[in-house]
Amino acid sequence: MYDIQSATTLSNGVKMPWLGLGVYKAQEGEEVKRAVRTALEVGYRAIDTAAIYENESGVGEAIQESGVAREHIFLTTKVWNDDQGYESTLQAFEESLHKLRTDYIDLYLIHWPVRGKYTDTYRALEKLYKDGRVRAIGVSNFHIHHLEELLKGCQIQPMVNQVELHPMLSQLELREFCRQRNIQMEAWSPLMKGGDIFQHSVIQELAQKYGKTPAQVILRWDIQSGIVTIPKSVTPSRIQENSDIFDFTISHEDMKKIDAINKNERVGTNPDKYDTM
Numbered sequence: 001m002y003d004i005q006s007a008t009t010l011s012n013g014v015k016m017p018w019l020g021l022g023v024y025k026a027q028e029g030e031e032v033k034r035a036v037r038t039a040l041e042v043g044y045r046a047i048d049t050a051a052i053y054e055n056e057s058g059v060g061e062a063i064q065e066s067g068v069a070r071e072h073i074f075l076t077t078k079v080w081n082d083d084q085g086y087e088s089t090l091q092a093f094e095e096s097l098h099k100l101r102t103d104y105i106d107l108y109l110i111h112w113p114v115r116g117k118y119t120d121t122y123r124a125l126e127k128l129y130k131d132g133r134v135r136a137i138g139v140s141n142f143h144i145h146h147l148e149e150l151l152k153g154c155q156i157q158p159m160v161n162q163v164e165l166h167p168m169l170s171q172l173e174l175r176e177f178c179r180q181r182n183i184q185m186e187a188w189s190p191l192m193k194g195g196d197i198f199q200h201s202v203i204q205e206l207a208q209k210y211g212k213t214p215a216q217v218i219l220r221w222d223i224q225s226g227i228v229t230i231p232k233s234v235t236p237s238r239i240q241e242n243s244d245i246f247d248f249t250i251s252h253e254d255m256k257k258i259d260a261i262n263k264n265e266r267v268g269t270n271p272d273k274y275d276t277m
């Protein structure tokens with residue numbers, strides 16, 4: 001983890017940057033384009049979008065106009081719940097590809113584990129992988145029991161599980177399950193959507209100690225824990241700030257202090273409690 005472009009190696013050998021830009025709630029058009037452009041200028045090489053964010057077109061345009069070669073960018077998108085199922089996923093994939101102005105996706109994820117559908121959806125992801133349309137496949141919002149169900153029948157193991165993860169929800173059990181199976185963990189809402197976590201006394205104390213901002217301490221904790229992280233911002237100074245996490249190391253003792261903050265508290269939906277979103 002030397003710099004902003006440092007990457008983890010997924011189980012199939014594909015490299016995925018530890019840090020990416022999330023674009024949930026970045027408005028389609030100028031707002032998302034500016035965010036992606038800024039991130040690429042700062043040095044980010046990974047962007048996380050999804051069909052449901054309705055900003056794939058802006059992401060695609062910004063990438064195309066950036067001057068950064070497509071093969072140097074790690075692009076993630078996700079199949080939405082209404083499109084789940086085998087044929088409908090294949091179709092949704094083509095639509096995402098078209099909007100993103102590219103002919104392959106680096107990582108294609110099942111957005112949520114829709115009951116009765118996600119195993120069929122995953123078969124479509126396996127087909128896309130075998131056909132060379134995506135470089136890696138994975139899931140999002142999968143608990144251990146969802147993964148166990150999926151692993152029983154799949155041919156290709158998911159390479160990534162992207163879940164809500166931050167100091168208040170450290171997901172230790174799921175992390176250990178994934179570590180044992182070589183599934184890379186990825187944190188969404190790593191900053192708890194920019195809320196109260198910045199005021200937490202331990203985060204404040206460590207921010208002072210390391211001469212860093214609360215956001216930087218949390219994002220550094222992610223990557224030092226072996227977790228890929230994708231903070232969202234449309235604010236240029238914050239996009240820069242969130243990437244300045246490669247010039248310090250949190251001590252083992254201080255990592256434990258952050259680990260101890262956990263309260264199993266979510267800012268998003270529990271994957272077991274949603275129905276049709």
Ligand SMILES: NC(=O)c1ccc[n+]([C@@H]2O[C@H](COP(=O)([O-])OP(=O)(O)OC[C@H]3O[C@@H](n4cnc5c(N)ncnc54)[C@H](OP(=O)(O)O)[C@@H]3O)[C@@H](O)[C@H]2O)c1
Nearest residue numbers: 022023024188189190191192193194215231232233234235
């Ligand atoms: N798979 C899933 O189901 C799922 C669910 C949710 C999110 N995600 C992905 O994960 C990404 C990140 O999650 P998120 O967007 O929910 O939340 P987040 O990254 O935890 O927080 C984003 C919020 O924090 C603010 N912020 C960013 N950097 C900051 C800083 N340095 N200081 C103060 N405030 C800061 C942003 O404001 P400004 O933008 O105004 O600067 C924004 O309001 C998403 O964008 C998306 O790509 C995936």
